[in-house]
Amino acid sequence: xxxxxxLSRQGLSRQGLSKQGFxxxxxxxxxxxxxxxxxxxxxxxxxxxDVPADEVLREAERLLGEWMAGELRMExxxxxxxxxxxxxxxLQKNRELESRLAALEANHV
Numbered sequence: 001x002x003x004x005x006x007l008s009r010q011g012l013s014r015q016g017l018s019k020q021g022f023x024x025x026x027x028x029x030x031x032x033x034x035x036x037x038x039x040x041x042x043x044x045x046x047x048x049x050d051v052p053a054d055e056v057l058r059e060a061e062r063l064l065g066e067w068m069a070g071e072l073r074m075e076x077x078x079x080x081x082x083x084x085x086x087x088x089x090x091l092q093k094n095r096e097l098e099s100r101l102a103a104l105e106a107n108h109v
Contacts, residue, residue: 034073035073035074036063036073037075037082038060038063038074038075038083038085039085041059042059042085043085048085048088053088053092053093053096054093056085056088056089057086057089057093060085060086060089
């Protein structure tokens with residue numbers, strides 16, 4: 001049985017992993033035959049509003065890095081289903097950084 005941490009990184013849990021599902025989750029050199037759902041792997045069962053932008057960015061970077069390295073497969077998502085989560089986090093982070101920059105500039109004028 002894979003570790004709880006590994007399952008969590010794949011967007012799964014031991015409780016939600018059926019025997020049939022586990023049979024499809026074969027380890028092949030660190031890669032599973034299962035395609036990872038990008039958004040679900042990041043937010044799990046939470047509402048997207050409950051996931052901090054920094055966490056979304058960190059997990060998105062990890063998932064995309066593993067995908068680019070060939071370490072995992074991802075579902076081919078529709079933009080509104082998955083990548084909108086990453087885009088929203090980037091916009092939120094950008095807004096936060098712009099606000100901090102404006103405050104710094106106001107103090108140095």
